Amino acid sequence: MGLYFPLPSGRAFFRRAAGRLCDGRLVIDHLCESLNMSYLSPYLEALGTDFTNGANFAISGAGTAPRNTAFSLHIQVQQFLHFKQRSLELASRGEAVPVDAVGFRNALYLIDIGQNDLSAAFSGGLPYGDVIRQRLPAILSEIKDAIQSLYYNGAKNFWIHGTGPLGCLPQKLAVPRADDGDLDSSGCLKTLNAGSVEFNGQLSSICDQLSSQLRGATVVFTDVLAIKYELIANHSSYGKS
Template sequence: MAILFSSQSALPFLSLILLAFAYTGSQADARAFFVFGDSLVDNGNNNYLITSARADSPPYGIDYPTHRPTGRFSNGLNIPDIISEHMGTEPTMPYLSPFLKGEKLLVGANFASAGVGILNDTGIQFLNIIRIGKQFEYFQQYQTRVAGLIGAEQTTALVNQALVLMTLGGNDFVNNYYLVPFSARSRQFSLPDYVTYLISEYRKVLRRLYDLGARRVLVTGTGPLGCVPAELAQRSRAGECAVELMRAAGLFNPQLTEMLSSLNTELGADVFVAANTYAMHMDFISNPQAYGFTTSKIACCGQGPYNGLGLCTPLSNLCPNRDLYVFWDPFHPSERANRIIVQQILGGSNTYMHPMNLSTIMALDSRA
């Protein structure tokens, strides 16, 4: 018996075939980009959640192309946006956005959520955030959706060939271990033991990401946690970085690099690349003038000492020129600081990027 298609019913099927062909043709030109992690890389997922960890009101986004808040914890672009610029692709959209569908899915997706950490109990005060396990569930769901567009085989290739950015760890100190005096985690672990525990849990997270298909993953360390305006406001007498938080970052970051090297040895490939964002930040925190900043201590937007107390809101102090400030709000870098960080991710020496920088990765992968 012959099966008759009406021209209308054939249209969706035909468009799927065309999309699959279009993807195959453009594979060489562009690669997908996936982002996981916390507020440093969240592009707006938390806008779709009932949570206090949001950046959806002015003056956030004041220097974004639309001059409106987008959910990014920035005056403008954040690190994933600037990496996308250098890759020649449009920014990844938040996975929860209703506009992420069709061909947009092939660009990649941002699964990050402000407030999350390596541990599930990090950020519990923010209530409804997308913990890392849930970000991975969404990544699996994403792959199922893309397979419906271009087929399972092409989806596997898209994910394997993608660039992935993972940013976690800072909140496990700031919004967990040091959140309150005598926190549950600080009573359970000494700081060195807590760092060892975090690294062992992070290893499981990254191994899971590999099992989900990721083959090129930039993993950022924590910045100099004790130098952010929020910590200066609470813990500093004369503008010096908070000693305990600097000790935490000093223990965590070298162990993270070692763990990534060990994972790569186990996997037999340079899957995980360590980005030493601590060193990148310290360059302009210790000598802001050399990078064209006037201050690395005072946030552009905030209130109280160093503009480090509370949130950035329409009622906060706001600096007239964001390019002169290392920090946009009490915790997050300005767009200009993010641009300097991405320059180091792209072209930095072994001090900043191990075992190679992003330019080398892109050159190697374009020949593969």
């Protein structure tokens, strides 16, 4: 299931509860702004939606597994396929639709998922090696399957985000520990960040593999961990105290 998160819910920027898992905008919001687009409407929001520039199928707290639970990555892909089928159905009848066949073909498909799965695996008490050997392959397999499913249904342009530095999350740092031996020079947990690095390395390799295998597709991987860790490690350089 998706998770309900209380305030601030984006209030600092939107001045109202905006369904954001932060006090302002998300990466997708900044992306839309940089392209002079309106913010994407959630697919499951019944009122006031505008899918002219695309749709957001993400759900807070979602993961890749189990794949048949509500709002898993697999279910989100199925929701997208239903959205596309219905849109093209209406277009074939001459009705106005926010996204037509050309729009779906030329769209950018952004996937950012896996951190919740990785976080849950480590929180479950599994040793580091077991998380890497047992859990990581299943998470990555679901992401790979999602990309392939979208591709075989017409998607060509993919932007895949790696996970952030799990060991820098306040949630993880707040867990009681015997000592600070696992903390790095930036105050982050080295073991959890090592897991994040391993996840991103394998996901990057999958993206390279799919780029060469899926004819006509562009699959771009972004190392979110490197970007976020740079902000944390050198925060003063970016005007943050």
